[in-house]
Amino acid sequence: MPELPDVEGFRQYLYSTSLHQTITGVEARDSMVLLGGVAESDLRDALVGGTLRDTHRHGKWLFADVQPGPWLCLHFGMTGHLVYFKHLAHDPEHDRMLISFENGFHLAYDCQRRLGRISLAESVEGFVEEQDLGPDAARVDWEGFLKAVNGRDAMLKSAFLDQSMLAGIGNILADEINFQVGLHPRATLGDLDERLLRELYDAMRLVVEVTTEARTAGGEIPGDWLMHDREESGDCPRCEGTIQRIIVGSRSTYFCPGCQGLPG
DNA sequence: AGTACCACCTGACGGC
DNA sequence: TGCCGTCAGGTGGTAC
Numbered sequence: 001m002p003e004l005p006d007v008e009g010f011r012q013y014l015y016s017t018s019l020h021q022t023i024t025g026v027e028a029r030d031s032m033v034l035l036g037g038v039a040e041s042d043l044r045d046a047l048v049g050g051t052l053r054d055t056h057r058h059g060k061w062l063f064a065d066v067q068p069g070p071w072l073c074l075h076f077g078m079t080g081h082l083v084y085f086k087h088l089a090h091d092p093e094h095d096r097m098l099i100s101f102e103n104g105f106h107l108a109y110d111c112q113r114r115l116g117r118i119s120l121a122e123s124v125e126g127f128v129e130e131q132d133l134g135p136d137a138a139r140v141d142w143e144g145f146l147k148a149v150n151g152r153d154a155m156l157k158s159a160f161l162d163q164s165m166l167a168g169i170g171n172i173l174a175d176e177i178n179f180q181v182g183l184h185p186r187a188t189l190g191d192l193d194e195r196l197l198r199e200l201y202d203a204m205r206l207v208v209e210v211t212t213e214a215r216t217a218g219g220e221i222p223g224d225w226l227m228h229d230r231e232e233s234g235d236c237p238r239c240e241g242t243i244q245r246i247i248v249g250s251r252s253t254y255f256c257p258g259c260q261g262l263p264g
Numbered sequence: 265a266g267t268a269c270c271a272c273c274t275g276a277c278g279g280c
Numbered sequence: 281t282g283c284c285g286t287c288a289g290g291t292g293g294t295a296c
Contacts, residue, residue, distance in 0.1 A: 003289055032273085060290080078290040079274080094274085113274045115290050154266060163291085172289045188266095227289095250268065252287080 002060060002076040004137055004168030004208060005215040010074075010082050011057045012216055014064060017084040018099070018107050019054070023047045025100040028118070033096045033109075035075075035117040046070055046120055047099065056124050058136050059167025063124050070120045073127055077115030083108045128167075137168035138208050145201045153190035156183060156200070158249035168208070172227055175254050177207045179226040184260045185246070185253045191263045230254045 002010070026047045028040035046069045053067040064072040074080075083092045084107050091098070092110040097118055099107040109118065121127035135144045148165050159165055160174035169177070178185045181203035183196070192200065213219030221227060224237040231254070234243040241258030 001289055006289080076290080077273090078288070080290085111273095113272090113288090113290080115273060117291085152265080158266075170289045174289095249266090250270095 001079060001081070003170035003173050003211075004057075004060060005173075005212040006081075007057055007060050007062050007076060007168075008138070008212050009215045010076065011055050011062050013082055013084070014052070014062065014107070015055045017105075018064075018101070019052050021051060021101040021103055021105075023050055023052070023099055024102050025098075027098045027100075028096070029098065030096040030114060032114050033111060033116055033118050035073075035119040038119050042120060043072075043097070043118070047072065058124065058128050059133050059163055060170070061127070061131070061133070061167075063121075063127075070122050071124055071127065073117075073119040073121050074109060075117040075119075077111055077113060077117070079113040080109065080111035080116035083110055132164045133167040134163065134165045135167065137166050137204060138212065140166065142198070142201055145204075146197065149189050149197065153188050155186050155188050155248055157185035157251065157253050159189055160204075161249060161251065166204075169204070171251055171253075172230065173207055173211065175230065176211075176226050177204050178255060178260060180207060182259055182261070184262045185248050185255050187262050193263075196263055226254065226256070 026044045028034060028043055047066055050066045050069050052064045054065040056063040060075060062074045066072055084105060086105050092108050094110045094112040095108040096111050097109040134148050140148065152159060152165060156178050157174055160169040160177060181199050210219065210221060214221050229235060229237050229243055231243065232245040236243055236256040236258060239256065239258040241256045243254050243256055246253050
């Protein structure tokens with residue numbers, strides 16, 4: 001599930017539930033989700049006795065500042081999420097890591113498909129660099145965007161999914177951005193002049209902003225956005241056309257042939 | 265550099 | 281009912 005807006009939702013959730021409480025226990029129930037040689041004992045050493053002081057998000061990674069200690073780094077794969085609860089009877093089914101607090105509550109990292117990852121880092125900046133993440137899609141400015149796409153010539157769909165170019169965009173948002181800007185998902189960055197790049201940037205910022213608002217603040221997704229009709233043979237919300245499903249960069253891609261053309 | 269393909273996982277769904 | 285292929289908003293490695 002999680003793209004940038006979902007992870008931002010998890011960040012706010014963690015922020016509002018789990019800060020400033022002494023951690024009394026950590027259990028990693030599944031070593032598969034641990035990244036980069038981190039062991040359960042490392043997590044325990046890093047967290048137990050400390051508190052979570054602050055949160056940060058970069059792309060699809062969520063960070064919690066352990067005081068004293070390193071940053072806890074969480075990636076949610078396709079099915080991860082957080083659950084804060086009191087009674088163990090509410091422990092979610094695919095709990096891969098459980099943090100327990102002095103107040104008797106617990107924070108579970110639940111991840112059905114085990115595609116998420118948990119790690120530790122001395123600094124967010126260092127971790128972002130180590131993971132080769134591009135600038136965060138919700139914060140990057142126009143200059144930063146130009147720099148990120150500079151020298152690249154991938155198909156738009158592939159480019160947006162490349163976290164080393166820009167961090168946070170996933171499959172659904174990539175399709176939505178291309179729909180909003182009216183460009184075919186197989187158009188390449190090299191096809192675009194600066195005017196179209198600017199339109200692409202504006203569409204990207206709009207899509208990230210609106211979907212994040214919808215996810216975290218009860219905002220609404222406009223009715224004429226693709227994500228409502230993102231299915232094969234669906235009706236295009238903006239023209240009389242039919243939504244098509246194709247494979248681009250090995251990923252399912254939905255678009256409207258009527259609204260989205262190749263430039264030039 | 266970019267792309268295709270495979271792999272890592274679990275579970276839901278449709279067809280036979 | 282069971283089996284099988286396909287699909288799902290994640291990423292990483294490898295070969296061309």
